[in-house]
Amino acid sequence: MARHLVCKESELPVGEMKPFKAGDTSVLVYHLEDGFYSTQTNCTHTFAPLRRGKIVDGHRVRCPL
Numbered sequence: 001m002a003r004h005l006v007c008k009e010s011e012l013p014v015g016e017m018k019p020f021k022a023g024d025t026s027v028l029v030y031h032l033e034d035g036f037y038s039t040q041t042n043c044t045h046t047f048a049p050l051r052r053g054k055i056v057d058g059h060r061v062r063c064p065l
Contacts, residue, residue, distance in 0.1 A: 002023070004022035004023060006020035006021070006022055006029055007020065007029070009031075009036075012029060012030075012031045013031065014031050014032065014033055016030070016031060017030035017031070017050075017055065017061065018051065019041050019049075019051050022038075026040075026041045027039065027040065027041060028040065028041045028050050028051055028061065030055060030061060032055070032058065032059060033058075039061060043063040043064075043065070045063070046063060046065050049064070050063065050064070052064035
């Protein structure tokens with residue numbers, strides 16, 4: 001798996017998420033207490049933008065719908 005630099009750590013505070021381009025792919029990066037994670041930008045069942053969702057249970061991104 002390739003690694004891509006999408007932002008500085010200081011640009012994404014703990015508990016926040018933001019979409020970025022990683023090469024030709026759009027990803028949603030979120031910062032948790034234990035590190036940075038990424039996922040696809042849209043929900044798989046409604047294609048809603050996950051950036052409008054919430055981080056729940058401390059580690060999951062919930063669809064905004």
